[in-house]
Amino acid sequence: MTMKIFIPRESTAVSLGAHDVAQAFTHYASHHDIDLKIIRNGSRGLFWLEPMIEIETAQGRMAYGPVASSDVESIMADITDNICHEKPPCHTLALGLTEEIGYLKKQTRLTFARAGIIDPVSLDDYLALDGFKGLQKSLALSTQEIVTAVVESGLRGRGGAAFPTGIKWQTVRDAVAEQKYIVCNADEGDSGTFADKLVMECDPFMLIEGIIIAGLAVGANQGYIYLRSEYPIADEILQQAIKIANEAGYLGDNICGSGKSFNLEVRLGAEAYICGEETALLESLEGKRGMVRFKPPLPALEGLFGKPTIVNNVLSLAAIPFIMSQGSQAYQQYGTNRSRGTLPFQLAGNVKQGGLIELPFGSSLQDLIDDFSGGTASDRPIKAIQVGGPLGAYLPLNKLDIPLDYEAFSQASAVLGHGGIVVFDDSVDMLEQARFSMEFCVVESCGKCTPCRIGSTRGVEVIDRIKNNERRAENMTLLNDLCDTMIDGSLCAMGSMTPIPVRSAYNDFPQDFYLPTQESNHD
Amino acid sequence: MKIEFSSPLSNVENIIDSLKNKEGSLLPILHAIQKEVGYIAPQAIERIAIKLKQTPAEIHGVISFYHQFRTSPPAKYKIQICRAEACQSRGSRQLEVHAKSFLNIDYHQMTSDKKFSLDSVYCLGNCATGPNIRINDDLYGRISNEKFEQVLSNVDRELK
Ligand SMILES: Cc1cc2nc3c(=O)[nH]c(=O)nc-3n(C[C@H](O)[C@H](O)[C@H](O)COP(=O)(O)O)c2cc1C
Ligand code: SF4
Ligand code: FES
Numbered sequence: 001m002t003m004k005i006f007i008p009r010e011s012t013a014v015s016l017g018a019h020d021v022a023q024a025f026t027h028y029a030s031h032h033d034i035d036l037k038i039i040r041n042g043s044r045g046l047f048w049l050e051p052m053i054e055i056e057t058a059q060g061r062m063a064y065g066p067v068a069s070s071d072v073e074s075i076m077a078d079i080t081d082n083i084c085h086e087k088p089p090c091h092t093l094a095l096g097l098t099e100e101i102g103y104l105k106k107q108t109r110l111t112f113a114r115a116g117i118i119d120p121v122s123l124d125d126y127l128a129l130d131g132f133k134g135l136q137k138s139l140a141l142s143t144q145e146i147v148t149a150v151v152e153s154g155l156r157g158r159g160g161a162a163f164p165t166g167i168k169w170q171t172v173r174d175a176v177a178e179q180k181y182i183v184c185n186a187d188e189g190d191s192g193t194f195a196d197k198l199v200m201e202c203d204p205f206m207l208i209e210g211i212i213i214a215g216l217a218v219g220a221n222q223g224y225i226y227l228r229s230e231y232p233i234a235d236e237i238l239q240q241a242i243k244i245a246n247e248a249g250y251l252g253d254n255i256c257g258s259g260k261s262f263n264l265e266v267r268l269g270a271e272a273y274i275c276g277e278e279t280a281l282l283e284s285l286e287g288k289r290g291m292v293r294f295k296p297p298l299p300a301l302e303g304l305f306g307k308p309t310i311v312n313n314v315l316s317l318a319a320i321p322f323i324m325s326q327g328s329q330a331y332q333q334y335g336t337n338r339s340r341g342t343l344p345f346q347l348a349g350n351v352k353q354g355g356l357i358e359l360p361f362g363s364s365l366q367d368l369i370d371d372f373s374g375g376t377a378s379d380r381p382i383k384a385i386q387v388g389g390p391l392g393a394y395l396p397l398n399k400l401d402i403p404l405d406y407e408a409f410s411q412a413s414a415v416l417g418h419g420g421i422v423v424f425d426d427s428v429d430m431l432e433q434a435r436f437s438m439e440f441c442v443v444e445s446c447g448k449c450t451p452c453r454i455g456s457t458r459g460v461e462v463i464d465r466i467k468n469n470e471r472r473a474e475n476m477t478l479l480n481d482l483c484d485t486m487i488d489g490s491l492c493a494m495g496s497m498t499p500i501p502v503r504s505a506y507n508d509f510p511q512d513f514y515l516p517t518q519e520s521n522h523d
Numbered sequence: 524m525k526i527e528f529s530s531p532l533s534n535v536e537n538i539i540d541s542l543k544n545k546e547g548s549l550l551p552i553l554h555a556i557q558k559e560v561g562y563i564a565p566q567a568i569e570r571i572a573i574k575l576k577q578t579p580a581e582i583h584g585v586i587s588f589y590h591q592f593r594t595s596p597p598a599k600y601k602i603q604i605c606r607a608e609a610c611q612s613r614g615s616r617q618l619e620v621h622a623k624s625f626l627n628i629d630y631h632q633m634t635s636d637k638k639f640s641l642d643s644v645y646c647l648g649n650c651a652t653g654p655n656i657r658i659n660d661d662l663y664g665r666i667s668n669e670k671f672e673q674v675l676s677n678v679d680r681e682l683k
Contacts, residue, residue, distance in 0.1 A: 012649050015664035047651040191607035194648040229554070229591055230647050232660045267547075268554055270589035273645060287549030289588035305546065347651065349612035354651025377613065386608055390645075422609045422650065436611070440645065 042202025044116035045356030134324030154340030159313030190389025192420030336362030388417030452495025609650035
């Protein structure tokens, strides 16, 4: 009987040696005359266990991890001695049935339902697990019915600003134009985030399906995925998937025999954080410098090449197939208040168990950390958690009870953003983190507004003076004023939100700025 | 390596011709040239400008905006260290110091034998297993100082 082993081709697993492990299994099998089939799947997102391999058994898939090439021989012995004779595996790296791993079991995986389970470029695998059902249903609906379904799902943009997706689609649908575009924002520049990458590397057909449905909904026949060039494996997998979807008639001139057409192309960014901002992204797609545009006009009315354009994040578009196949209610029933559905959180930084955690909105950050992190990797106490990327606040321990919900976060002067959670232990110096936020703004500003371009440079200097004990009190006032100027005088969130992490650093960690430690309130 | 019978500039011409009719063709052209030649030389900029009916200054303006594009030959191995927050929380600041002293260069420099260059990058999407580095297109996770040296010596061995 053929033995089936799953070894991820996803980039985190590869960065930790998954290719070597796959090669070692192939080598072992050919030397021992074992009929072995290796399937290069995506990742389940349990990154501390990568490379995590799985073997197919009568009971289900059994996992081992983290596996090195040197473990292959002993794992194969465990498989043949035990699993093949229906005995429990006893290898030190054996994790039991994958589906029973607590970290996975505690999640609500709607968007990530197939991740790590399927071969990302197998159309059969995708179809076997509800793939293209949402598209089939959408093909039978009117454009307005699709848009209404998305409105009713309560889905809000997952790229950071949380704008209702259905309303954006309605604007583009209602715009009158010969040519419209769908642009998928796959620039994922925020530190601590990798959910977009996982979608593209583990379940690319889901994203493609979401984009095609967006095209049907608004009458667009051309789509672009603007992918950051830091993700070559995602690029390769997307290219393969697009080719297969074209050949199978899901893309191209006559989608599933409907007479409707849609073409999709991947375009690469070139290492510029600001090109994640939607208008800078459109400039970049047009072949220009990634300078942020003034709004209005909204991209929904005058976007790519001046045409009505949907710009949506990968996760927003990836949620669409579920919504269209299972119904708006099925999605809408999850979540809390105005944050509906699930958010794929990304737990990163100084934790034992980093990975992808898809949960309905509403539980607290504290619960997420307690349930999933396993503590800090360094075994030192947590000092700060930055949520929402480089423009998000650093939260101290006494603010971790905030519910994971867009409005609750903004009320706390924090940002949920794209769901990245980065944990720092007590060795972190918050003054250095604030300095870094300013420095990042210097490096990545598009340069259009003075407060962002020059203010950030001044910010680095002022923080250095505070650090060097030069007129600390005056420089703290200056830093606070500078933050106000950046907030008031910046065109986009790069300049206007850089003060968020900076201010959270000195408000919540005053001791690192040599300030008195009692409750301080600068806001 | 592919064996090239034609001159690099004629390759550049072919690349431009094959891509120039795409919508917003400039970035795909720049990527393709940099992939093929390693950098975008002044002659290439002139060719692009002519074929896209723009000025060389305009093309240059686009190239200089993006951290990735370069106008001079790269090192054989381009090392990038992630210096964004999640990697910082796992020790990338120490790794940066170590890498610079190990290679005896600063950021944006290359070793005198042109084998290695060192640059920073802001997030490689591998934030749960930092600190991370990238060498050309290959990503390496959980890079301690020792592992950094080990990865480099493996790469170096391949060079010979
Ligand atoms: C500086 C900056 C960087 C951004 N980076 C990204 C990004 O990498 N990915 C993303 O989807 N949205 C990013 N955004 C948000 C986009 O401008 C835009 O709101 C989003 O793509 C809309 O899609 P959504 O409604 O599906 O979220 C960024 C915004 C700013 C101001
Ligand atoms: S705030 Fe900064 S990044 Fe945004 S438009 Fe102004 S200069 Fe550009
Ligand atoms: S912060 Fe370094 S890979 Fe994301």
